[in-house]
Amino acid sequence: MKCRRCRAPAVIDVRRHNAGFCRDCFLHHCREQVRRTIDDFDMVHPGDRVLVAVSGGKDSLALWDILRDLGYDVDGLYLGLGIGEYSDESGTYARAYADERGAKLVEVDLPTGSRVAHRAPCSACGLSKRHLFNQAAVDGGYDVVATGHNLDDEAAVLFGNVLRWSTEYLGRQLPVLPAGNGFVRKVKPLVRLGEREAAGYCVLAGIDYQVEECPMAAGNRHLGYKEALNAIEEQSPGSKHAFYFGFLEKASPLFTPEAASGQEQLQQCAQCGTPTPGEVCAFCRLVERARR
Ligand code: Q46
Ligand code: ZN
Secondary structure: EEHHHHHHOOOOEEEOOEEEHHHHHHHHOOOOOOOOHHHHHOOOOOOOOOEEEOOOOOHHHHHHHHHOOOOOEEEEEEEOOHHHHHHHHHHHHHHHHHHOOOOOOOEEEOOOOOHHHHHHOHHHHHHOOOOHHHHHHHHOOOEEEHHHHHHOHHHHHHHHHHOOOOHHHHHOOOOEOEOOOOOOOOEEOOOOOOHHHHHHHHHHHHOOOOOOOOOOOOOOHHHHHHHHHHHHHOOOOOOHHHHHHHHHHHHHHHHHHHHHHHHHHOOOOOOOOOOOOOOHHHHHHHHHHHOO
16 A cells, blocks of 8 residues: 555555555644644634643653644643552653653642542542643643543543433533633544554654553443444444544534533532532542542
8 A cells, every 4th residue: 555645655544534654644644633623623722831631641642742743832741540550650651751852741649548549430530630630730820731532532432422312411522622610721632533543653653652551441331332433433434533523513512502501500619619510529529538
């Protein structure tokens, strides 16, 4: 197969685009996909300071690298989740990337006593991540938090939300959530790239990343949805893209009013000031429970 752009021998193919690419053109292709996503959804404004949430995995490191290449003012944020060896290793990859390239990595640890590994499930972890990402962005004076969710991730989340008709989640499943109410803007510039493309980007760009998945993910629902979608994609390349982007274009506006009304009834958490529907936010309650 030949590179679609320069006709040199291809080193990677992207079935969804029915195209092969040489190394340089593939890296260019990935950057272009991200550039387009940022433009189309108006994700980053001139002068914005961007904080990218880095896990040490392929997606977040690829995203950090691409944003730097595209010239954004971007630093990394690593959250020590305290999930044993997995976290230690992930941190090593994130730090190595920053050190080798002279990039700035902000590090935050989950408060002692609330280590998610012991509290178990992903809901506690996800909750903590959302809270701490935002807190770190506010503290550091950043305008935007960027996460490395890729097309496979978003299509799988959408699949789960549709299966259950979780309408409030559907209303908030957008590649950009505006700032407001004490939250900085949240963006997902990688939604036009699949998981395999993110991995390919890292390999071809010479970025070492944590290949292991988080041990907590094994057997969870989200992975099941990914497998189901992979089987569909195999039969009909482009299905994930059509599913996710079709949703954004045709269905998502139907669900936004419901999500927006949930947002209006927020007050400040009595302990940390984060916007919350209750008196104390879910994160502070989690930390408290874990301390006991
Ligand atoms: S939520 Fe769950 Fe992830 Fe947290 S415990 Fe691991 S798998 S890291 S994206
Ligand atoms: Zn090429």
